[in-house]
Amino acid sequence: MWTFLYQLASPKIFYERTGTYQIPLLWIAISLMTVGAIWGLFFAPPDYQQGDTFRIFYIHVPSAFLSMMLYAYMGFLSLLLLVWRIKIAGLMIPLVAEVGAAMTCLALLTGSLWGKPMWGTYWIWDARLTSELILFFIYLAILALHHAYQDHEKGDQLTAILTLVGLVDLPIIHYSVYWWNTLHQGATFSLLSKPKIALSMLPPLLFIFLGLLFFSVYLILNHARLVLLIRERRQQWVKLVCKEGK
Amino acid sequence: MHYSSAVWSSYGLFLLTIILLFLRGYWLRNKTFLFLKRWLAKA
Numbered sequence: 001m002w003t004f005l006y007q008l009a010s011p012k013i014f015y016e017r018t019g020t021y022q023i024p025l026l027w028i029a030i031s032l033m034t035v036g037a038i039w040g041l042f043f044a045p046p047d048y049q050q051g052d053t054f055r056i057f058y059i060h061v062p063s064a065f066l067s068m069m070l071y072a073y074m075g076f077l078s079l080l081l082l083v084w085r086i087k088i089a090g091l092m093i094p095l096v097a098e099v100g101a102a103m104t105c106l107a108l109l110t111g112s113l114w115g116k117p118m119w120g121t122y123w124i125w126d127a128r129l130t131s132e133l134i135l136f137f138i139y140l141a142i143l144a145l146h147h148a149y150q151d152h153e154k155g156d157q158l159t160a161i162l163t164l165v166g167l168v169d170l171p172i173i174h175y176s177v178y179w180w181n182t183l184h185q186g187a188t189f190s191l192l193s194k195p196k197i198a199l200s201m202l203p204p205l206l207f208i209f210l211g212l213l214f215f216s217v218y219l220i221l222n223h224a225r226l227v228l229l230i231r232e233r234r235q236q237w238v239k240l241v242c243k244e245g246k
Numbered sequence: 247m248h249y250s251s252a253v254w255s256s257y258g259l260f261l262l263t264i265i266l267l268f269l270r271g272y273w274l275r276n277k278t279f280l281f282l283k284r285w286l287a288k289a
Binding site for chain 1: 249250252253255256257259260263264266267268271274275278279281282283285286
């Protein structure tokens with residue numbers, strides 16, 4: 001296991017190994033998301049209070065969960081770069097941030113669409129909504145900071161530091177519904193207790209969440225491999241890859 | 247299926263996000279290989 005991970009720190013091995021997983025990951029992701037979306041739209045039972053509007057849950061919750069999960073992963077990558085000097089980790093931080101920003105945007109928009117029929121407003125400066133909006137701005141700040149530097153090593157390091165600073169927003173998002181009086185409902189899932197949702201409503205959520213997760217991994221690997229090629233373009237193996245066009 | 251426009255808009259946004267992210271990956275791939283081929287031709 002550790003040998004495999006150490007080997008992945010080498011750009012050439014990372015490029016070769018990840019190439020084999022890309023297409024299967026994409027197909028698994030598309031299949032899971034298609035099944036989840038069709039199940040969520042047409043086969044899951046309606047909620048007894050919210051009716052069919054509840055079906056937004058199947059898009060909103062996985063995207064919101066992923067927006068936080070991807071940020072936590074960026075925090076882990078930042079530690080890998082700053083403590084263990086693994087360069088591929090630094091390269092991946094802005095790539096994960098792009099996908100994370102898209103997920104945060106999707107969570108905010110679907111939440112807003114859900115808010116109008118349930119709360120009577122698209123937006124309110126509620127603790128959960130505001131802290132999630134701040135997460136979106138942090139993602140944008142990380143992307144802007146990274147693109148501001150032509151020296152990518154310095155850019156990677158400063159991005160990693162900003163990422164670690166922004167980590168403070170994650171517990172605020174998670175506990176916002178407990179610390180303040182909010183319109184947003186409390187957590188449906190927790191590690192230590194049963195889910196507060198009927199089991200017949202659960203499968204589409206799992207399908208879409210796993211689908212989005214696999215799709216995010218596919219996007220990040222695809223982008224990482226391309227950035228790696230540009231950064232390592234003076235190496236012989238990159239010239240061979242370009243000739244073969246793989 | 248007489249769902250509200252909010253439901254259809256949410257699923258539409260979901261689909262749009264997936265398509266845009268996928269197309270961006272595809273565009274980046276073409277752009278990268280074009281750049282590398284030009285750079286290697288110059289080098």
